[in-house]
Structures are given as C-alpha cells and as structure tokens.
Amino acid sequence: MDILGWRVFPLVSLLISFLLFYIKTFSKPSNSLCSLLPHDRYWIASRQIVTPQGVISGAVEVKGGSIASVVEGIYQHGQIIKGHVVDYGNAVIMPGLIDVHAHLDDPGRTEWEGFSSGTKAAAAGGITTLIDMPLNSEPSTVSVETLKLKVEAAEEKIYVDVGFWGGLVPENALNVSALDSLLKAGVLGLKSFMCPSGINDFPMTNSSHIKEGLHVLAKYKRPLLVHAEMQLDSEGYPKENDDINSARLYSTYLNTRPPSMEEAAIRELLEVTKHTRTSGSAEGSHLHIVHLSDSRASLNLVKEAKSRGDSITVETCPHYLAFSAEEIQDGDTRFKCSPPIRDAANRENLWHALTEGHIDMLSSDHSPTIPELKLFGEGNFLKAWGGISSLQYVLPVTWSYGKQYGITLNQLASWWSERPAKLAGQELKGAIVSGNHADIVVWEPNAEFELDENHTAYHKNPSISAYMGTRLSGKVLATFVRGNLVYKEGEHAPAACGVPILAK
Numbered sequence: 435m436d437i438l439g440w441r442v443f444p445l446v447s448l449l450i451s452f453l454l455f456y457i458k459t460f461s462k463p464s465n466s467l468c469s470l471l472p473h474d475r476y477w478i479a480s481r482q483i484v485t486p487q488g489v490i491s492g493a494v495e496v497k498g499g500s501i502a503s504v505v506e507g508i509y510q511h512g513q514i515i516k517g518h519v520v521d522y523g524n525a526v527i528m529p530g531l532i533d534v535h536a537h538l539d540d541p542g543r544t545e546w547e548g549f550s551s552g553t554k555a556a557a558a559g560g561i562t563t564l565i566d567m568p569l570n571s572e573p574s575t576v577s578v579e580t581l582k583l584k585v586e587a588a589e590e591k592i593y594v595d596v597g598f599w600g601g602l603v604p605e606n607a608l609n610v611s612a613l614d615s616l617l618k619a620g621v622l623g624l625k626s627f628m629c630p631s632g633i634n635d636f637p638m639t640n641s642s643h644i645k646e647g648l649h650v651l652a653k654y655k656r657p658l659l660v661h662a663e664m665q666l667d668s669e670g671y672p673k674e675n676d677d678i679n680s681a682r683l684y685s686t687y688l689n690t691r692p693p694s695m696e697e698a699a700i701r702e703l704l705e706v707t708k709h710t711r712t713s714g715s716a717e718g719s720h721l722h723i724v725h726l727s728d729s730r731a732s733l734n735l736v737k738e739a740k741s742r743g744d745s746i747t748v749e750t751c752p753h754y755l756a757f758s759a760e761e762i763q764d765g766d767t768r769f770k771c772s773p774p775i776r777d778a779a780n781r782e783n784l785w786h787a788l789t790e791g792h793i794d795m796l797s798s799d800h801s802p803t804i805p806e807l808k809l810f811g812e813g814n815f816l817k818a819w820g821g822i823s824s825l826q827y828v829l830p831v832t833w834s835y836g837k838q839y840g841i842t843l844n845q846l847a848s849w850w851s852e853r854p855a856k857l858a859g860q861e862l863k864g865a866i867v868s869g870n871h872a873d874i875v876v877w878e879p880n881a882e883f884e885l886d887e888n889h890t891a892y893h894k895n896p897s898i899s900a901y902m903g904t905r906l907s908g909k910v911l912a913t914f915v916r917g918n919l920v921y922k923e924g925e926h927a928p929a930a931c932g933v934p935i936l937a938k
C-alpha cells in the first residue's frame with residue numbers, strides 16, 4: 435500500500451465504525467416508542483396500592499425503570515409530591531402478574547400464537563413477565579442452540595419481559611454436560627413431562643431422568659417443573675375411540691385421565707424430592723408441580739412432602755377454578771386440557787386449598803392452537819388439541835370467581851406475583867417495593883365487561899378461548915413494564931421493548 439493508502443485507511447475504518455454505531459443505536463426503537471408515557475421520572479397514585487405490608491393509599495415513584503419510593507399519602511418529607519403524577523383514584527395498583535407457565539409457540543408455530551400477539555395479550559391482561567414453556571415451539575427448547583433460536587425469535591417482538599424454561603428430555607437428562615451448558619446459557623429452570631406431551635421432539639421422562647435433572651439443577655439453585663400425570667396400566671388413557679358419539683362426550687375424555695394419574699405421578703416424584711431436603715444430595719434444587727387439577731389425594735401427597743421438608747411447590751390454573759365438568763357441553767373442545775377440568779366439588783376444594791395456602795401460586799397454562807386443531811365441527815374430545823387459551827383474562831377470571839371466597843388483593847399479589855417471582859429467581863420483581871423493577875398493573879376491580887365479539891382480544895385465535903361468552907369483572911387500565919407504560923385502555927406502546935430474561 436502506498437503512503438496515501440496508509441493515511442486513508444484509518445479514516446475509512448473510523449468512518450465505517452461511526453456508521454455501524456449509528457445504525458446500531460438508531461435503528462433500535464427509541465425509548466419514546468417503548469412507552470405511552472413520555473416521562474422517565476413520575477409518580478402513580480391511588481387509594482389502593484398493594485404492598486407486601488398491606489394495601490395503602492399513596493403513591494409510587496418511578497425513576498429510570500425502577501421503583502424509587504413508595505409513600506403513604508401524597509406527601510414525601512412533609513411536602514406534597516412533585517413532578518408528573520398519574521392519579522388512578524380508587525383503582526388498584528398491584529405488582530404486575532408473573533405467568534410462569536405459558537406456551538407462546540415461537541419460533542415454528544406462530545400461527546398458533548407467537549411472541550408478538552402473546553405478549554400483547556399478556557400486557558393487556560396485566561402480566562408484566564412471562565416464562566415461556568420449552569414445548570409447542572418448533573424446535574423445542576432443549577439445547578443451547580434451540581435456546582438461541584428462542585431468544586432470536588423474541589427479539590424486538592416482546593411487549594413484556596420474557597424468560598425461558600428449558601426442556602428436560604431423556605436425551606439431555608443423562609448427559610450432565612448438555613444440561614450444564616443449557617443452564618449456563620440462561621434457562622431459568624427445566625420442565626419435563628411424566629406422560630406423552632403431544633409434541634414429537636419433547637418425549638416424556640421417567641423418575642431416573644428427573645433425579646439426574648434435579649442433581650444438576652441443585653448446583654444452579656433453579657427449579658424443575660413437572661407435568662405430573664402418569665399413564666397407568668390398569669386404567670384408561672386416550673384410547674383411540676372410533677365411536678364419534680362417545681368421543682364427543684366430555685365424560686368420555688374425563689374418564690381417560692382420572693385423578694389417580696396425577697396421584698401416581700406425584701407419588702413417584704416424592705421418591706425423588708426427598709433428596710431436595712436440607713443436607714440431601716440435591717439440596718438447592720426445587721420441584722414445582724404445574725397445573726394441579728386433583729384437589730384430593732394428589733394435593734394431600736404434596737402437603738405431606740412439604741411437612742417433611744421437601745423443597746416442593748404447586749400451582750393450579752384459573753380454568754380449574756372457574757369451570758367444572760358438569761358445565762362443559764359435549765363437543766365443546768375449547769375446554770379440553772390435561773389434566774382435565776374435574777367436578778364442581780373438586781373445584782371447591784381447589785379454592786379452599788388455595789386460600790389456605792396449600793396451593794402456592796397460579797399460572798395461565800396458556801396453550802393455544804389453531805381453531806382447526808380444536809376440531810370444533812366434529813367435537814371429538816379424544817382427538818382435539820388439549821390446552822386452554824386464556825392469557826389475557828387470568829386476572830379478571832381469578833378475581834371474578836374468587837370474590838365469593840373472600841380473596842384479598844394481597845392474596846392475588848402473592849399467587850400471581852410474589853411466589854412466581856421467587857420460583858423464577860426474579861429477585862427484583864413480584865412486589866411493589868423500592869429498588870424493584872417498576873412492573874405494575876393498574877386495574878379496576880368493579881368494572882365489568884362481556885367477552886363477546888366487541889371485546890378486543892389480542893390472542894392470535896380468540897375463538898378458541900373457553901372464556902368467550904362469559905362476563906367478568908376486573909378491568910386492566912394500565913400495565914407498566916420496567917417503568918414503560920406498555921398498555922393503556924386498549925392501546926399498546928408503538929414498540930415492543932420487553933427484555934428477554936436469561937439467568938446468570
């Protein structure tokens with residue numbers, strides 16, 4: 435290169451790096467597009483703010499995406515609070531919901547849901563963090579490579595924060611280094627099935643796989659979530675049933691998945707969870723049973739394990755608390771899920787277990803599909819896709835059906851925010867306290883609405899939701915994620931600025 439070339443070369447490379455910096459900085463949505471509120475520092479006030487110390491009347495100061503202070507009344511240091519104040523009057527200010535169990539089906543099955551529509555629905559429902567399940571996307575999240583595909587798929591599409599569970603499947607369960615690298619890559623914990631999952635690249639695990647998984651998880655202090663239903667030789671399991679009249683009956687489906695399937699799975703799990711006790715070989719790991727439906731023998735087993743010191747928690751879902759088998763019409767496959775929705779007496783017991791603290795938390799288990807796979811015309815319960823679509827409605831559903839049991843705002847915050855935050859290892863989320871992320875839902879408990887065709891639903895396929903046609907109370911007015919007002923009465927922020935959460 436001649437002298438001139440040597441002089442021009444640094445200049446050109448400087449120019450290129452400036453250009454790259456410019457593209458990187460300014461092609462991302464600017465902050466003003468992330469929020470419907472053009473302030474970095476502001477206050478939100480109401481007469482009902484749900485804090486860990488109880489419900490107070492006052493104001494929450496938000497600064498730089500975090501909660502800077504929480505004050506009773508509208509005075510701080512004896513002076514009336516200054517700056518931009520949004521006064522929500524009698525509406526409830528609560529920590530944003532954390533949904534630890536949702537299937538957003540992205541990448542690969544975005545015609546079922548996808549990160550964009552799924553997190554829009556979440557924001558409209560007051561959910562500020564969602565942990566995505568490792569199955570129903572294509573491929574399933576079972577390795578470092580497939581996790582990378584998830585995170586890439588989520589980029590600039592998520593309106594709320596999204597974390598990821600990894601899958602524990604036979605292939606990685608017996609391969610410590612594969613599990614290690616998946617956990618190092620940032621999944622918040624693992625999830626496995628004790629029965630067929632319905633997804634080809636997500637095979638079921640047995641208790642030896644689960645034991646191995648827990649021992650690896652112990653090092654990382656992260657949980658294993660398990661779909662606890664086990665196929666029993668002596669009892670029925672979705673047998674192919676060519677008699678369409680019988681397959682249309684909800685009772686036919688219910689009989690294929692009796693409570694004893696949940697009980698058998700949990701009994702087997704407890705052989706392994708004993709290692710999670712203090713000084714046990716898997717101390718530090720934790721087992722979480724997802725979507726419990728059986729409120730009798732299965733729940734008793736969990737209670738006993740807790741009393742013995744096992745590190746174990748259990749969730750149930752709004753659909754088990756809202757619906758009962760008696761009300762499900764034959765052929766109405768919107769209600770098909772596993773484990774199945776059981777009788778009204780079981781539902782009553784679930785409510786008691788929840789209010790008495792034996793069920794630790796709630797999750798949506800939002801598991802949508804395309805209407806075609808729900809086989810509405812045929813109404814075949816044995817062949818239709820199993821899964822309830824509910825993401826946007828979990829708060830009003832819990833509130834509407836829970837009011838008669840006298841549930842409190844603090845209980846709602848505990849079931850939907852505090853305990854889920856702990857399960858997912860999110861120390862800066864789940865409660866309205868200074869220093870936490872400003873993840874907040876503002877909602878009006880007394881406002882009622884009809885879930886009819888005039889109601890704006892953000893799910894990709896609203897018609898498959900079992901809640902369509904019901905009347906609910908509890909309307910979400912505003913949702914803040916890390917201080918950004920991402921949803922306000924029917925409108926979303928222009929840009930999707932949620933953060934993908936990876937464990938460190």
Ligand SMILES: NC(=O)NC(NC(N)=O)C(=O)[O-]
Nearest residue numbers: 537631632771772801820821
């Ligand atoms: N593949 C699924 O989404 N399964 C889900 N299906 C339900 N719950 O019916 C689940 O969580 O088990």
Ligand SMILES: [Zn+2]
Nearest residue numbers: 661724725772
């Ligand atoms: Zn499941």
Ligand SMILES: [Zn+2]
Nearest residue numbers: 535567799801
């Ligand atoms: Zn699920």
